[in-house]
Structures are given as C-alpha cells and as structure tokens.
Amino acid sequence: MNRVFSGSVALLALFFLFVMIPGLDTEAFGGAHVQATGLGPAAVPYFAGTAVLILSVVMFFQAPPVREEDVPIAWKPLGLFVALLVAFMLAMPRVGFLVSAIVFLAATFLLFGARSRIVALLVAVAVPVVLDLLLRDVFLIPLPTFPDF
C-alpha cells in the first residue's frame, strides 16, 4: 500500500506542478505586485508541490511500516460501508435528514450483522430523531427536510 499510495501521490504532484499550476492566471489582478516581490500566487503552490513530489518519492523507496497489531483490511465491508455512506450523502439533501439517516443506520446495522434486529431498528429510528430534535430545536441548526410536493 505504501508504494501504491506514494507512487500515486508523486504522479498527482507532477500533474499539479506541470498542469494545474501553469494553468493559474497569475496576472489576473496585478502583475506589478509579482514584479515587485518576485513571488506571485503560484509561488507557494510550486513550493508545496515540489516538496510533496520529493517526499513521496522518498517514501516510495522507504521500507513499509511494520506493525505487529496491523489488522488486514477487509475490503468488502469497507467498500460496503463507504457505498452506504455515499448513498446517505447523496440522499440527504434530496429526501431530508430523518428519512436518509434512518435508512442508512438500519441498512448498516443489519448488513453488518447486528445481533438483535429489534434493537438495531430501534436505535436506527431513535438516534436520528433525537439528533434531529437536538440540532433543530435546541441548537437551531436547520437540517434538510423531506420536500413538500
């Protein structure tokens, strides 16, 4: 994973340095300032991009971390959870917080093997309702609601 990650970051850093930064319109609001100081809006991005590139290349050649307690990643459950989370994120602005949160929690608890289905469903309903009441009525933070058709 170390090599995949650091290699990918190195490639992204090259893209950042040679495509994204040159695409900046640094003359937009004041070429005079750049001439006077020698440093324009692209300076810090170039510095950061170069540092990321060099350090990711060093990391690529470093030995991966060895940790005795490292638990192997179970990709399927992780992928499933991320998919459920993304679905919740997309649904929330459209169908409201309550409905999407209840469905998200219920689906997660049941698909991940909650011991008691009744407890799982109770928690899946109770937590979003309490959270919604707390945020909306106590802290006055408006959450998305189910649209009126």
Add this chain to the structure above:
Amino acid sequence: MDTFLQVLAAQMQPSVLLTMALCVVVGMIIGAIPGLTVSIAVALAVPIAIFMPREYAFVMLASLYAAGVYGGSVSAILLKAPGTPASAATAIDGYAMSQQGLSRKALNISLLASTFGSMFSIVLLVTFAPLLANFALKFGPVEMAGLLLFTYTIVGAVSGDSMVKGLFSAALGIALATVGSDPMLGVPRFTYGNTSLLDGLTYIPLLVGLFAIAEVLKHASERFPSWSKKVSLSTADKDRNRLTRQDYRTIAMPMVRGSLIGSFVGLMPGIGSTISAFLAYADAKRAAGASGRFGEGDIRAVAAAESSNNATGGATFIPTLALGIPGDAVTAIILGAMVMLGVQPGPLLFVTNPDVVYTIYIVLFMSTVMMVIIGLVATRALVWVLAIPNLYLMPVVALTCVAGSFVVRNNVLDIVVMLAAGILAFIFGRLRIPVAPLLISFIVTPPFEEAVRQSLAYSRGSMMVFLTNWFSVAAIVVSIAVVVLVALSQRRRTVPA
C-alpha cells in the same frame, strides 16, 4: 480587571455552568470510548459551536478538551485500550494495576494527576500567554514568517516516528491550503470556476473527515469489532484501593515533573500530549531507578503520564492564543473554530478581545474542577459506556459527521471534501503518516504566505530581508538544527548496532 470580573460573572450563569457540566460529561464519555479520541469529540462539536453565542461555543470546546484527555485514561486502565492516544502511556501500568484488583486506585490516581497537570498548565497559561503576546506584538511580517517556518519544521519533524512522513503530511497541508483565493491579490487558485471554493476548502468538513470519518472507516475495515473484555468495578477491594499518605508522597514528584514536561511540550507546536505522556513516563522510570516496578503496575507511571498529558492541554493554548499558532491537533481545531466565530487568535487578541482570553482561562479552570467532581462520582457510568457496541456507535458518528459538514453551507461539495479527507486520513493511518501536521500546516499557510510576500514587498523582492533580521535567522538556524538532529536520531534508530 473589570473585563475579568464581567467574564467571571457571565461564566457563573446557570445556563453556562450547565453547558459546561454537560460538555465535561460528554468529553469524558467520548474520551473513554476506544476509537473515539478527544480530537473527534472537539471536531464533532465545532459544527454545533459555530451556531452558538461565542461564550457558549468556547465553553463547549474547552470543556470537551479538558475532560476528554482524562476520559481516555478510563479505558486505558480498565481495558488496556486507550480511549485517546494521549493515554497510551497510562495503559501500560494502569492496566497492570487493574489486573491486580487496583483499578479504582489507578482511576483515582489518574484523576488526581490529571487535575494537577491541568491546574499547573492553567497557571502557566495565565502567567506566560500575555507575556508572549506582548513580545509578539513587536513582530512584523519577517518575524512572523520565521516563526511559522519553525512551526512547519517542528510539526513535520517531530510528529510521528518518521520525519519524512511528518514533512510529507505538512507539505500536503500547505498544498491544500492554496486552494481558494490568493491572500494578497485575490487571484482564484484551483477553483475552476466553482464559487464555493473561493474561500478555500471548508474547514469543518476537512477536520471532521480527517479525524472522525477516518476512525469510522478504520473500524469499518475491521468489521466494527467490539471489546470482548468485560469490566466490573464492584468487586474491587476498598481497603487495597484506598490512596494512603505514602502513595500521595510517592506520586508527588512524578506529577510535578510530568506537568513540567507536559507544559514544555505543549508550548512546542505539533508535538502533542501523546509524546509528552511517554516522555514523562520515561522520566519517571529513570528517576525511580531500581525501586521502580514500571510495567508491572507502578503508581508513579500512571501519575507521571496523566499529569503530563493534561498539562500539555493548557500549555498548548499559550502559542495558540498568543501567536495564533496551534500547539496540537485539538488546539488547531479550536483555533479554526475561533476564526469562524469572528475571533482572530494572535497577540492582538489580548488587546481587542480580552474577554475571549479570560473566558478560556476561566472555562479551563472550572471544567477541571467539574471533571474532578464528576470523575469521582461517575466512574461506574463511564464503565457502562464502554459496553456500547462499535457497530452502533461508529455509524452514528458518521451520521453526525455528514450532518455537521453539510449544515455549514448547505453545500454537497463540503460532504465530498469530508469523505475525501476521511479516506486520505484512513490511508495515512495505515501507513503511519501523522495527520496533525497536515491540519496545522493547512491553518498556518495563509498567514505564512501573507507574511513572506509582505516581507518581500517591503524589501522589493530581496530575500536578504530574512537573513538580516535576527529573529528570522534564529528561526531558520533552529529549524535546520531540528531537522538535522531528528534525521540523525532516526537514522541511529534504524541502523543496526
């Protein structure tokens, strides 16, 4: 004095005290649950805090921080699973004491040491923060640029066990901070016509993703494991668990030394309470010499580690308030929240908003007092909390993160940033790349860029301005020295003898 008395009177309002008590309880609970750190507690509170009146927001954030660090010691002692990384050193001897039927004694020592450490660092904060702020008022952009350069190097070099990874994390934080409008000219950078990005990546989704979502993904990748160990305090022998006068004498010096170490570490940006706790542990072990039973349940170990990690908490507010430079990840979160609440940390804070400074002093003190009271009576309740299955807890945390990130601007882009930050921090965790340098660099990059470009505008583009200013030269020299020393020390560790 008038301002202080006004703030004190405001803090004594029943609604404020109730908020504080509630946040101390929540902070202890979240700190106690393995997998939910004090950073997550504070990160989750920020989306709520920014909608509250300022005084309540600071009460909430500071109380959570103060109590959360102590809360982590509960699961460290009872389960050998630190609730927060700062309690990792406590777990070594704390759990050993628990195995010998001395769990109540260990918890009481932890509470006492945490309180001592907190109070020690609050005294330092009240004494030294104004002095440092007064000194920093004389800073111009050149001095500021030097100081922030030192911040980058120390944050990158000392966080985690690899300087390369720490600096990588810091460099990535700098790159992410350049998204948005250029601080001097307002030139849009990497926004691609998206007006939502003109102010840069939104702070709350980023920090919620980096700390909370990453932890949830970690648990998801392990199928939300729960703790198999059952904990019960009811069988503890009261006589054996009582603290004797000899015990108080034994732990006194380790607490003082631990607090000194923790406070010194807290002053340095980016190091944090985890390292301070281990430094204090090592110091107490060395001081105990042949008489020590470190690793087998020595009370000095618990006292030193806990006083140190709590002392770091108060001390990290010194550079945060006086210089606007966060001392650790949690104060980085709080600093960002302060900016969102319209308060600019830095030396001028003591002049323009002394009420904010006094609020933080008073809240830290009062929440520590509440922590003692609640900690003495609520240990059983904390133990019950440890029984909540991760499968129920973690998705609820994820839910809160998504809601909290969305409500900042009602913008889907923010929850995308949150998820992306969470995935990035999850990968960082697997590769042991520290996350704190990324967040701290993200926060200090805009003032750093502004300081450097203002300095160069003043010197008409000449870099000599940084080499002719004594403070800037000192900062550059110390930064280079830190990098070289850390590199040598890490090399010595990896090269076999």
